[in-house]
Amino acid sequence: MALDNKDFEKLYNQYNVLVYNLALNYLQNIEDAEEITQDVFIQINNSLSNFQEKSSLKTWIYRITINKCLDFIKHKNSQKRFFIFGKKSQNEFEISNVSNFEHPGILLENKEKSKLLFEIINELGENQKTAFLLSKVDGLSNPEIAEIMKLSVSSVESLVFRAKSILKEKISNKFKEYRKKKN
Amino acid sequence: MKSENWTLEIMESTNGMVKVHPSKLLFDKIQNKINLENKVSSKWIFVAAATFALLISINIKLLKSSLIKSSSQKETVISTISNTNQLY
Numbered sequence: 001m002a003l004d005n006k007d008f009e010k011l012y013n014q015y016n017v018l019v020y021n022l023a024l025n026y027l028q029n030i031e032d033a034e035e036i037t038q039d040v041f042i043q044i045n046n047s048l049s050n051f052q053e054k055s056s057l058k059t060w061i062y063r064i065t066i067n068k069c070l071d072f073i074k075h076k077n078s079q080k081r082f083f084i085f086g087k088k089s090q091n092e093f094e095i096s097n098v099s100n101f102e103h104p105g106i107l108l109e110n111k112e113k114s115k116l117l118f119e120i121i122n123e124l125g126e127n128q129k130t131a132f133l134l135s136k137v138d139g140l141s142n143p144e145i146a147e148i149m150k151l152s153v154s155s156v157e158s159l160v161f162r163a164k165s166i167l168k169e170k171i172s173n174k175f176k177e178y179r180k181k182k183n
Numbered sequence: 184m185k186s187e188n189w190t191l192e193i194m195e196s197t198n199g200m201v202k203v204h205p206s207k208l209l210f211d212k213i214q215n216k217i218n219l220e221n222k223v224s225s226k227w228i229f230v231a232a233a234t235f236a237l238l239i240s241i242n243i244k245l246l247k248s249s250l251i252k253s254s255s256q257k258e259t260v261i262s263t264i265s266n267t268n269q270l271y
Contacts, residue, residue, distance in 0.1 A: 020205040041213045105201040113196035171190045
């Protein structure tokens with residue numbers, strides 16, 4: 001059974017910023033993040049009656065959002081592969097444009113640097129990316145991330161640690177490239 | 184600038200990040216989609232129910248006709264046996 005309008009609006013007001021920002025960090029595209037936010041709230045509306053309260057509502061919403069984002073990325077990647085053989089669509093620019101994304105919530109002086117950071121975050125594996133984004137960007141604690149990702153706290157610690165080391169290594173490689181170009 | 188400093192600056196570039204609000208029209212879009220989904224689903228329920236009813240009526244008709252056929256065949260066999268009184 002779906003929620004009534006008032007309850008749904010209340011729920012939307014409470015969680016829309018969380019869902020939208022997580023989707024934005026994941027997908028790095030404003031239109032895609034809005035699309036995911038729509039899909040997440042439609043799913044919440046349709047399946048809230050099946051929510052078994054084994055976890056908190058917030059955790060459940062985090063999980064739905066992450067799964068939707070991962071599915072979206074997989075779908076886009078399959079489209080990308082299709083473009084290699086097939087006809088190019090209008091969305092191609094959008095797909096290839098991810099690395100040019102400027103996060104609207106980032107301070108002006110950090111825009112260029114964060115663009116590079118997000119570009120490298122996209123090269124991480126699914127779990128590392130999720131753990132890093134939830135930890136560094138969303139500011140969640142390791143036990144909170146562990147609950148969302150259904151992993152142990154030590155696994156999350158290791159994922160975040162690995163993600164940070166990979167990012168540092170890749171950023172330092174970019175620095176070397178940058179210096180080579182300059183010289 | 185040293186590599187470590189540069190790396191650290193990049194890694195810390197999301198510090199002070201502000202939460203962004205989605206478009207104000209998004210809630211209306213979601214509600215429209217939900218309403219549309221409900222409309223579509225009731226239409227599909229009707230289509231499914233109609234198809235189901237049609238299938239059942241076809242099955243009943245087929246069963247009836249096959250029953251009539253088999254009983255008439257039985258009657259023919261019985262009548263030939265009773266006429267000749269021979270099994271072979």
